[in-house]
Amino acid sequence: MKTILVIGGYGYIGRVLIEDLTKNNYKVINIDLRIYEDQNKDYNISTSEKIVHLDFRNTDKIKKYLALVDQVVILGGLVGEYITNKYLKLSESINVSGIVNLIDACELQKNIKNLVFISTCSNYGITKKNVLVKEDHELRPLSPYAKAKVKIEHHILSKKKSSLSKTILRFATAFGYSQRMRFDLTVNHFCYSMFKNNKIEVYDPDTWRPYCHVKDFSRIIIKVLNSDKDQIKNQVYNVGSDINNFTKAGIVNLIREKLPNSKVVLKKGGIDKRDYRVSFEKINKELNFSTVYSVSNGIDEIIKILQSAEHDYLKEDALKFRGNFNILANVK
Numbered sequence: 001m002k003t004i005l006v007i008g009g010y011g012y013i014g015r016v017l018i019e020d021l022t023k024n025n026y027k028v029i030n031i032d033l034r035i036y037e038d039q040n041k042d043y044n045i046s047t048s049e050k051i052v053h054l055d056f057r058n059t060d061k062i063k064k065y066l067a068l069v070d071q072v073v074i075l076g077g078l079v080g081e082y083i084t085n086k087y088l089k090l091s092e093s094i095n096v097s098g099i100v101n102l103i104d105a106c107e108l109q110k111n112i113k114n115l116v117f118i119s120t121c122s123n124y125g126i127t128k129k130n131v132l133v134k135e136d137h138e139l140r141p142l143s144p145y146a147k148a149k150v151k152i153e154h155h156i157l158s159k160k161k162s163s164l165s166k167t168i169l170r171f172a173t174a175f176g177y178s179q180r181m182r183f184d185l186t187v188n189h190f191c192y193s194m195f196k197n198n199k200i201e202v203y204d205p206d207t208w209r210p211y212c213h214v215k216d217f218s219r220i221i222i223k224v225l226n227s228d229k230d231q232i233k234n235q236v237y238n239v240g241s242d243i244n245n246f247t248k249a250g251i252v253n254l255i256r257e258k259l260p261n262s263k264v265v266l267k268k269g270g271i272d273k274r275d276y277r278v279s280f281e282k283i284n285k286e287l288n289f290s291t292v293y294s295v296s297n298g299i300d301e302i303i304k305i306l307q308s309a310e311h312d313y314l315k316e317d318a319l320k321f322r323g324n325f326n327i328l329a330n331v332k
């Protein structure tokens with residue numbers, strides 16, 4: 001049985017990943033500070049998962065856990081444009097120096113064989129229309145969130161000679177169901193507003209981005225963890241699929257096929273200027289990875305969840321949790 005450390009495993013992608021890891025016979029140590037108010041819930045936790053409520057910047061305490069594992073996946077941090085713009089200093093401390101120190105501590109730990117760092121396709125910023133950008137395309141991050149990811153990528157790639165195998169996965173924007181939902185992400189958000197309020201305001205509808213289901217992210221992380229070290233060491237991969245590159249208008253049109261009565265208001269001049277289309281040829285060819293879920297599958301899934309009585313997302317404003325960072329007042 002392999003033992004793995006997941007940093008930030010109580011978040012949206014983390015819950016799906018850890019469920020899959022434990023099903024695949026992994027023992028998981030999950031270090032997470034649970035910074036959001038909606039993370040107080042108890043999820044279905046497998047007996048193979050040990051949850052440690054800890055700030056990953058506390059390297060002294062982290063070392064004890066690093067000594068117990070073979071592999072590390074780094075998901076944790078302040079995620080997204082909004083929160084990193086709002087908490088600039090804190091995001092520098094968590095997303096840059098915190099992650100650098102964590103990676104350096106992993107380097108010193110000879111029991112750790114490989115480390116997977118989750119980066120983002122937001123690193124591309126704004127790219128030429130009609131071009132699918134590859135991994136070697138120039139990075140032009142726009143937000144503190146993406147700028148921090150680029151700094152960590154440089155840090156990782158500056159240590160190519162070390163014996164620790166490190167792999168960078170640049171994720172597309174996620175969608176789909178997780179026990180710890182995020183309704184602030186485009187596909188989930190549009191479904192939520194169109195279902196609950198029968199309307200949506202869409203800024204800059206012609207801007208492109210790639211999307212990917214959380215379960216496909218979990219599949220690729222597990223695939224990388226089990227890949228030949230010589231193949232994945234110091235590699236950067238875009239993760240998603242070419243066919244899941246969409247404009248915001250394209251997503252809204254798909255949702256409208258299923259929710260025809262919702263009103264769509266298209267606007268110009270949004271604050272989020274990101275506009276990029278991405279090629280996923282490398283991961284497809286080199287790691288033989290293709291996604292299983294389309295954006296349309298994700299829309300069906302989210303609408304079904306909103307319709308089901310099992311969840312209470314409609315009772316409260318599920319979007320408010322992402323804006324509610326009170327707990328961060330205690331995080332220095």
Ligand SMILES: NC(=O)c1ccc[n+]([C@@H]2O[C@H](COP(=O)([O-])OP(=O)(O)OC[C@H]3O[C@@H](n4cnc5c(N)ncnc54)[C@H](O)[C@@H]3O)[C@@H](O)[C@H]2O)c1
Pocket residue numbers: 007008009010011012013014031032033034035036039054055056057074075076077078079080094098118119120121170171172173174175182185
């Ligand atoms: N969700 C997406 O669309 C997407 C796209 C591209 C890349 N990514 C990357 O994937 C990773 C996971 O994203 P997510 O959507 O699950 O985000 P999330 O916000 O749901 O999860 C992040 C987790 O990190 C934890 N955390 C934050 N600071 C911490 C600290 N100092 N110590 C310990 N834990 C801390 C939070 O409590 C949270 O559970 C992130 O690195 C993100 O940049 C996500």
